[in-house]
Amino acid sequence: MKRSIALSVNGVSHSVEVEPRALLAQVLRDDLNLTGTHIGCDTSQCGACTIHLNGRATKSCTVLAVQAEGAEITTIEGLAKNGALHPLQNAFWEKHGLQCGFCTPGMIMSAADLLASNGSPSDEQIRHAIEGNLCRCTGYQNIVAAIKSAASA
Template sequence: MTIKKKLSVSVNGVVRQAEVEPRLLLAHLLRDELDLTGTHIGCDTSQCGACTVMVNGEVVKSCTMLAVQADGSQITTVEGLGDMQQLHPIQQGFWEKHGLQCGFCTPGVMISMVGLLKENPNPSEAEIRDALEGVICRCTGYQFIVSAVQHAAQLIAEGNQAKETISSAGEGR
């Protein structure tokens, strides 16, 4: 008999409940149980970063965490960053600076960079590249991603309304 455990998480500000096997990964909880397919799975080895989300304000590769370990947590996925009416600065940066091609890595890259900008609002190119370690992009060569993050930092520094959003996302909303 398969033993299941009930859990409750707040995802992008909405409380979600599920009953899952203890072995279920957080990435699969998000995608398969909660239908939040913006979080991607690109490897089996914790290397690609496509599955990156925020858990209680910390950047986490969701394939490295069991769903039951996230019980009671506040989680932010790419779906929680912004929408077409009001893009998050990181989304605006990617939009304006062409920071993606196929887009498979993009959700994880964006969440990782939100984490970076929360800790370091004005990162140098070297610091951005350092923070990109662990999120693999096979398309862009990273230069446009760096430009997108720099642009997002500039938008935040200009104090646009989305600054509030990035702070909230950093707290795991």
């Protein structure tokens, strides 16, 4: 049975009607039209759906929307401020950290979680931090380079 919940996404409060079984990723995409959060697998592995829940990188396909009530949610759409891209978004562009772009929102959200607690990560720390994000086309070299570049931006 559907219930009404309040979700705070990118600083805006939304009231949505959801079934308890609705996954946060679906509600973000289908109810709130925030389609930057991608769904790439059915197994909690690919990380394309990564968002921030109270500042921590989280796979939104593995969280029920009802669990997220009361939390602060940030999606890829919430990173750019006043029309200016986030340093990570710029760095992915500059360093060719994407080709098809499907994994990019999740990669950037995971990287943002890393950079929030570690301002100058090593290559190894970057690779460990994006272990939960799969890229199937760009390859990880430029993604790591982009995150490293954003850290020093």
